[in-house]
Amino acid sequence: MxxxxxxxxxxxxxxxxxxxxxxxxxxxxxxxxxxxxxxxxxxxxxxxxxxxxxxxxxxxxxxxxxxxxxxxxxxxxxxxxxxxxxxxxxxxxxxxxxxxxxxxxxxxxxxxxxxxxxxxxxxxxxxxxxxxxxxxxxxxxGAPLVPIGDQFLFPQYHWCLNLGGFANISSQENTNRIAFDICPVNIVLNKYVGVLGFDFDDKGILARQGIFHQKLFNQLNQLAFYYEKAPKSLGLEWVKTNIFPLVDSYNLPINDVLHTYVKHIAFQIAKVINQKQNTLVLATGGGVFNDFLLEEITKLTSNQIIIPSKNIIEFxxxxxxxxxxxxxxxxxxxxxxxxxxxxxxxxxxxxxxxxx
Incomplete structure (x- = not known):
């Protein structure tokens, strides 16, 4: 009815x-x-x-x-x-x-x-x-499915960014809603922080303590997925084939992996949201609680990152x-x-x- x-x-x-x-x-x-x-x-x-x-x-x-x-x-x-x-x-x-x-x-x-x-x-x-x-x-x-909710429930934002297992984003382009996965986020960070005995990197403290590795950063950004046009989506299979073997090949300390990977996430997200200037970006998902990640994204954009209520971030x-x-x-x-x-x-x- x-x-x-x-x-x-x-x-x-x-x-x-x-x-x-x-x-x-x-x-x-x-x-x-x-x-x-x-x-x-x-x-x-x-x-x-x-x-x-x-x-x-x-x-x-x-x-x-x-x-x-x-x-x-x-x-x-x-x-x-x-x-x-x-x-x-x-x-x-x-x-x-x-x-x-x-x-x-x-x-x-x-x-x-x-x-x-x-x-x-x-x-x-x-x-x-x-x-x-x-x-x-x-x-x-078959993904992402959230954008129609972004369109009807959060129409005041130019970008709706979710920082979960993967970063995905949606925006309105004329009469069409456009959305796609950007890059893996917590599915990678949580795996490596798990080696240190933690479930997640609280506020990004462990990542902040690491040292940046330029060569790994460059290789991550050269992965073919980042040059494909939307619609496109990611899954665990892609991460296991493309991300983990590449990261592991460098045999870096975990803090350095986390630090470099956070900068990779920020770079890929900024590359997307900077396609529109002076816009509002609604950021939700567990990654919002990673202060280091949010700082790195903010450094790379002039757009305003809006953090909503805790219930909307998490749910x-x-x-x-x-x-x-x-x-x-x-x-x-x-x-x-x-x-x-x-x-x-x-x-x-x-x-x-x-x-x-």
């Missing part, structure tokens, strides 16, 4: 594996869309799940299918606990991204685990999920996947060909209702 008010739970698990983000959000449709994040929480992965998800890329088909079943059950328990703990009732849907296991759009496939039909019965709610597959089937990248993707789910329920386009390169704009995702 089409209506003007919706309450949903948005659920997101990113490639940086910092946990499952859950957000209870109310949306209102008037002339424009408005929203309010009512409750938000990140559930950190237990070590057993963290280790299993890190190894996804090495699993065969049957092992992936088995893990998909188990992850769906685990995800359901996380969502049920969020609903019970916060006394949540009368929601329109749970809108879940799942967790990316494989993403090779150039080969015609993508897989997000945790999107099986039984999720709806396990949580006793309507579920909207699996937003990427249809786009890939239509010849698109913007959960918020927008909630919004994508609403658009799907309304039968409206939630995936843009100008962003993904698909054959057409479309209403992507699957709707699972409770079986009676």
């Amino acid at each position: 089409i209506k003007d008010n919706y309450t949903v739970i948005g659920v997101m698990s990113g490639t940086s594996l910092d946990g499952i983000d859950l957000a209870l959000i109310s949306f209102k449709k008037a002339t424009n869309w408005s929203f309010k994040i009512e409750i938000a929480q990140t559930v950190v992965y237990p070590k057993t799940w963290l280790n299993r998800l890190k190894n996804l890329i090495n699993l065969g088909t049957s092992e992936l299918n088995e893990l998909d079943e188990e992850y769906t059950t685990f995800l359901a328990s996380v969502i049920n606990n969020f609903i019970k703990t916060n006394n949540i009732s009368n929601i329109d849907a749970v809108c879940s991204h799942g967790h990316t296991a494989l993403h090779r759009p150039e080969l015609g496939y993508t897989l997000q685990i945790g999107n099986l039909p039984q999720l709806s019965n396990l949580i006793k709610q309507t579920v909207v999920c699996d937003f990427r597959i249809q786009d890939v089937e239509l010849g698109g990248q 913007k993707e959960a918020l927008i996947f909630g919004f994508l789910g609403i658009l799907k329920l309304r039968g409206e386009n939630n995936c843009l060909k100008s962003v993904t390169g698909a054959l057409k704009d479309h209403s992507s995702g699957k709707i699972f209702n409770i079986k009676k």
Whole structure:
């Protein structure tokens, strides 16, 4: 049923594996869309799940299918606990991204685990999920999907920059929304800081202490992906093939790796946002808490980097996947060909209702 008010739970698990983000959000449709994040929480992965998800890329088909079943059950328990703990009732849907296991759009496939039909019965709610597959089937990248949310929920910004496992960005170009992945961020930084026994580099302190390595910096910037035109997207497979072997070949101290890689991220981001001068850049995602990274980006641009409220920084993707789910329920386009390169704009995702 089409209506003007919706309450949903948005659920997101990113490639940086910092946990499952859950957000209870109310949306209102008037002339424009408005929203309010009512409750938000990140559930950190237990070590057993963290280790299993890190190894996804090495699993065969049957092992992936088995893990998909188990992850769906685990995800359901996380969502049920969020609903019970916060006394949540009368929601329109749970809108879940799942967790990316494989993403090779150039080969015609993508897989997000945790999107099986039984999720709806396990949580006793309507579920909207699996937003990427249809786009890939239509010849698109299946990513990024957040830009339509940027367009409708954050129209006052010239650039919407997300600093998560990967840096991705969107902007309005005349009547089209343009978006693409820029470079890996936390998926690389967290791997190397893990060697030192940390989950992440708090405020970028460890990176700040390192020494810049010009040759590694130059080689990173010469990777072919950075010269491709949008639409384009990145996955863990690309990082394992292109970034890790290159970085490891230098055998540098970890602090020097972090320092040099942060400067690489800043360079690639500035190269994009400097295409427009004197603009507002909304920055969200866990990378925003890396002070050293933000300083390095700011040094390279005259544009104004805007840091929003903590809830939007941390839960913007959960918020927008909630919004994508609403658009799907309304039968409206939630995936843009100008962003993904698909054959057409479309209403992507699957709707699972409770079986009676």
